[in-house]
Amino acid sequence: MTRLYVARNTRVAARNLDGEMMIMSGKDSTLFTLNKTATIIWQSADGATPLDEIVERRICPKYEVEPAAALQDAETLARELAAHDILDVSESPILSVHSHPANPPAGESR
Amino acid sequence: MSVLMQELSAKALALSVPMSVQLDLTYRCNERCVHCYLDHDDHGEMATAEIKHLLDEMAEAGVFILTLSGGEIFLRKDFFEILEHARRLTFCIKLKTNAVMIREREAARIRDLGVESIQISIYSHRPEVHDAITLVPGSLKRSLDAIRFLKSQGLKVIIANVLMVQNMQDYEGVRALADELGVASTLDPTVTPMMDGDRSTLKLGVDNSALQGLFRNESLVGDVEEFCAVPPRPGEDELQSLPCSAGHTACYVSPYGDFYPCVQFPLTCGNVRQRPFLDIWRNSEQLKEVRSIRMKDLTGCSQCTHVTNCTRCPGLAYMEGNMRGPSTQDCEKSFARTGIPSVNLQSKKPSAKNLIQIRMQPAGAAVSA
Secondary structure, eight states: OOOOEEEEOTTSEEEEETTEEEEEOTTTOOEEEOOHHHHHHHHHOEEEEEHHHHIIIIITTTSOOOHHHHHHHHHHHHHHHHHTTSEEEESSOOOOOOOOTTSOOTTOOO | OOHHHHHHHHHHHHHTOOOEEEEEOOSOOSOOOTTOOOOOSOSOOOOHHHHHHHHHHHHHHTOOEEEEESSOGGGSTTHHHHHHHHHHTTOEEEEEEOOTTOOHHHHHHHHHTTOOEEEEEOOOSSHHHHHHHHTOTTHHHHHHHHHHHHHHTTOOEEEEEEOOTTTGGGHHHHHHHHHHHTOEEEEEOOOOOOTTSOOGGGGGSOOHHHHHHHHTOHHHHSSHHHHTSOOOOOOHHHHTSOSOSBTTTEEEEOTTOEEESBTTBOOOOEETTTSOHHHHHHHOHHHHHHHHOOGGGSTTGGGSTTTTTOOOOHHHHHHHTOTTSOOHHHHHHHHHHHSOOOHHHHHHSOOHHHHSOOOOOOTTOOOOO
16 A cells, blocks of 8 residues: 655645634635644644554544545545645655644644 | 635634734834834834744734734844744735835745735835835835836735825826736725824825725726615614724734734733733733724714724724724715715814804904903
């Protein structure tokens, strides 16, 4: 199986509003919001953790969902966000994400 | 504002989150615009470390849209250091500048840092008019060069034009210039008083006939009949609504750390050098008072024909002496739209019995000084 790595695009603007991310594209100022599950994936997208591991560790324990179905949904989401230049997706680790209190890891949102 | 942004703003309001902040980095400026409301002397600006700390606090508080303005922001030697820090905190950054210090290198750096938009003041397409307003010869050329540099980097630029007596004839020229440059433009006929309350700048504002012409220009307002129609009477929901976002989801911080509901609303709510940003936002008595005001509480305005679509500014009302009162400049705009004087303007009209006065002194009476 090919593992996917996901990283937050550093050109976007983003803020957590009550557990849901507001994200503005750096390309064309389009505004997006992510629901709580998508927000967990966004916040975990550090470029180093494979997507399947994010789903297994962060999503599956919180929601009653089959891991394979959850991973499929997560991959679809990742590719959609990548199409909008919000997330970078690669088959190898990505080393460009800022680590900062404004982008807390999943589970540590304000 | 997009529907999604409206939804997010409503959510931010319900959660009491300061969604949008304007931070002025300096009041110093390299132009001397005749209508400017600021004192350009430096009375003790926040240092780099103080601003970075404030930005950390704002990000923690949930601020999403951060407008960096001044004064002229590029006069701060640490401007790019501040901007880098702000982008690391993933703010959506908007810049307001006269752009005369932006050359190719600065434009490239602004692009690299992912700035959302840059608003640049242009008052006329004619150098003799623009430069006479900024009082800096050559400033129009410098600003327009900068717009081209920024556009060549793919950045979003917005020309902001303030309409005054001096440039009243030129707004179509500025719009044509914006089209030629491929940028958006805005036009604002409001000249504001100085922050210290000095109202002498107001004499630069355009008169009623000029406003009428503006509001009947289809290319500016769209459907003229609809724009200038007498608004419907307000329902209970409208009377219970908030006058504006100042202090509710938006606020302002000066270069000295003073915290106001809005840049046009100089009601000091605290100082970020003395209290954490979020503490002021949540607990300032002044902000609580601003937040308590509903449309139904506005003196005169709540009974006015224009209440449902007036552009009334609470900050301008505050500067007139009453944050629950009218802002006369907006009354004048409403009057220019509909031809109906506002409650405030009617109360200012001299009464008929005092309009013509004849005073007579009986022959032979002593003349007193």
